[in-house]
Amino acid sequence: MPKSLFLRCWLAWLLLGLSRLVLAQPPRGPLVVSPQVNADKTVTFRYLAPLANEVKLSGQFLKAQMAMTKDAQGIWSVTVGPVKPDIYPYSFQVDGVTTMDPANVAFFPNERFKASLVDVPGNTPLIHALREVPHGSVNYEYYPSMEGTTGSLVVYTPPGYDQAPNKKYPVYYLISGTTDTEETFFKVGKTNLILDNLIAEGKAKPMIIVMPYGNIAARVAEQRGGAKPADPTGRDNPEAVKRANDFATDLVSNVIPYIEKSYRAMPGRDNRAIGGFSRGGGQTLRTAFSNMDKFAWVCAYSSYLSPEEMERSYPAIVSNPANTNKQLKLLWVSVGSDDFLYKGTVEFMDYLKAKQVNYKSLVTDGGHTWMNVKTYVAATVPLLFQPQIP
Template identity: 50%
Template sequence: MQKKLITSLLLMGLGLVAKAQPNPRPTVVSPEVHPDNTVTFRLYAPTAREVKLNAQFEKAAVAMNKDERGVWSVKVGPVKPDMYPYAFQVDGLPVADPANSVIFPNEGFQNSLVEVTGSTPLVHTIQPVPHGTVAYRYYTSPELGIRPVVIYTPPGYESNTKASYPVLYLLHGTTDTEETWTKVGRANIILDNLIAQGKAIPMIIVMPYGRAYPVISKSSGSLRNWDNLQAFKKDFFNNLMPYIEQNYRTIKDKNSRAIAGFSGGGGTTLYFGLNNTDKFAYVCGFAPGMLKNEFDRNNETAFKNPELVNKNLKLFWIGVGKEDGLYGVNQEFMEVLNQKKIRYESLISDGGHTWMNCKLYLSTIVPKLFR
């Protein structure tokens, strides 16, 4: 009888404890991409007064609705298949999606990424083809210390140890990092797919960190800032390139080297490439950052000898979107190139200053390299 009484009291106590527990935090799935290319975004924020979705496929922030559990949600689309950055605006503050582990690597903001694949694989969609290797490496600069670099080696690099490869140096935008070209630009996946299709020569891609930090502060503006250009140029040619050519099986001549970059890294690309055509036969700017009053200074060597530039370069290429804030200055730069009779190819695309365009530009120029 006593045991039954104790058991009953224990069960009653557990019941009271269970009733006193607060409601558990709901499980949130976000983003949820649907078969029709619509996407549902969700955020658990029970005390927020207002939540909006900021996504690069929307022209303006989209209001989200709150349910009785404190979960805000909105369904948008259909969305054109691609890979897009997005964030939530919570009571006016930007917040990355805590339910999504795929983050946009950037030092100026933190966004999440959503991929809408659609029914047909895109050039940056992961496909069942041989895949190369993405490695995180470090080299040393006497002035800048330990420097990070991400390196892609093509399928077969490890097994075919007698083969040597051309190199594409690929530079990121101003507040991006050495990871952005793989995690957002999908450079490795684009190369895997184009190599498998026979549209690209197997190559090594070198993606360094482009800020000459700590010598140049992270608040110093664009990567094409003159002080950063000088410090990074010293590091690039004296430390990075020797490290790559000593540790990887590269073909060591200008016809087997290319340099390309986006935004501030695009301006750096033109500065390094056009003034060193003895080292690079391929120079490609993706919406390159520049100012009109810097044209002559930043291209002094190239502008002094346009004939040598035309002789040495197998490809000089510029891409920019019609809605890009850098469209106007790039048009002015191309007019100067025309006046100086420096040959180049260009692609004027739709859209703005986006990594969606970066993927387009990279997949456009890669088949042209090292032919």
């Protein structure tokens, strides 16, 4: 066969093969951009669902769900705002079914609800914004945990950690709320960026942040092939207290030794802080009050213990306030005025005051949200591991 004829045949077969490949591909829908943050701080959300009868937008920047409108291509859209700069979870209700935004890679790590995240930047960069400053590292770790299971952690190390192999750092153990995961303080709370910015401004000491998974019972069940147990109802429920105590045991017996072996962590209670949000705040208080030899800095975000539990389980904390005040370099309690835990948290603060236990507090606007959590982290981190004023 002449060479020219061979080439023509080869090209014909190639084109035929490509045409069959193209025909075999499923049809692609129109490109969807969502969310789209506009210059005036309004935000446009879009969702492709040509067969849906109704699509609504839910978000923590809204007082109620908003109906979306469908165009000729089957794309539902709505523009809201202007929205106050911050990071917010949102989702779509598609014919009554909650779904994340498939056009958005930023999501809210959680055991139950699945939400996407929209970041509305400020005209001046907010404390959690990515800035041109030295950045720390975020690592995923696995450690031997309770009942033969493997636990998971997210660990932040500050800028310069890898360049100073002989330097050791204090550690802040930071615990997420009910149904959150070990990733939530990182992906929603942006704790790593808050620390980067505060350290760059000279407002916080370089420190290691350890973010554990708080639901020990769920992890044990999962790794043994069982179903996730239901969350206990009531904060003083005996099962809730047991699970909090299990978490405390795991943190003290497994997590801290693992961190102090694997990272350049300074040992001793003066170099350890513990804090948490919601359930994680309850775990924080129970862990700290039952292990006063382990932690000198305690931060409770949107959480509290009842006076009855304090009297029953931690009488030494309130019976000898002078000793407690000497041991705790910081006891912090914060809550939003619209938080469903506001009443109990304020009662806890009043109880501490009546018992002459020193604490610092911050009451903000807003509810039980991660927008408030970022505020609390940014307010407390500058106080940690600092010299105490007599």
